[in-house]
Amino acid sequence: MCYKKGVIRLIAKPLIALKTIELAAKTAELKKRLGRAPHLSVILIGSDPASQVYVSKKGTAAEAVGFTHETILFPENATLPQVKAKLDELNQSSLVDGILIQRPLPRQFSENDAVFWVKPEKDVDCLHPENVGLLVNGNPRFLPCTPAGVLQLLEYYQISIAGKIACVIGRSAIVGKPLAALLLSKNASVIQIHRGTQSPKNLCKLADLVFVAAGAKGLVNQEWIKPGAVVVDVGIHRGSDGKLSGDVDFESVQSVASAVTPVPGGVGPMTIQVLLENTFTSAASTKLTE
């Protein structure tokens, strides 16, 4: 069966435009009550070019909805005490609502430790074990940015999740695991594929909804996809020519899928949108309880 003619490109732009207007309006209201704008602090350690681009995009998006933001830069060889001292200050400040530590971290830092550095109430990346536990228990404080962005995109395009077989390729703490938890909470039956999975193609081909977050360029082609399935590409790879591509072989998959997210323009902008929504949630709840 060939779906190419009717394949839907799940583009984030129209949804982001709507959500930006909505969040800017809510922010204007919140500002009146708080006497200040919601504030996002981003920590960037080192000079990874891709991280610099992501941090700059987050700042631009924050300004578009009326937030204030700052980026705190540390050199690649920053020490743990230096970074922790700044985080202590941000964690305690009543003027900071959300704190994000841009990943990847330089080698001297342990990712297992770093998830504890931002206090749960300001952990807008939803990585602190307390927030992960709340999410898995179905009572999230914040939503995991990329997984929740993916689900918002499906909702906008009226693609239902309940009762479907979903396949998540990847099991990272930032995408694969929280995405599987969210899909389960939406009543999908979830298959999770990782490097240790045998016959991944055959398992993936059972799925109505396929989410690829493997960090492996062009891994998934039409042989992995059931005719008519929806394919969401989370991967981001920058070629030597500067062009972005994903974990999905877009040309191949669109001949069999019913809908596909493009890279760029699909999942990426949604991640930032949810980060802003989490920061808003933090700003609103912090003051309301005081």
Ligand code: NAD
């Ligand atoms: P990661 O490297 O931490 O995890 C990759 C996961 O994929 C692992 O669990 C691994 O077991 C699995 N995997 C790798 N190769 C595989 C293979 N050949 N077969 C089956 N499983 C395989 O990566 P991550 O942080 O989850 O990121 C994944 C991709 O998504 C990257 O390209 C990253 O740049 C991108 N990303 C995009 C966004 C966004 O906003 N769009 C956000 C986060 C990550």
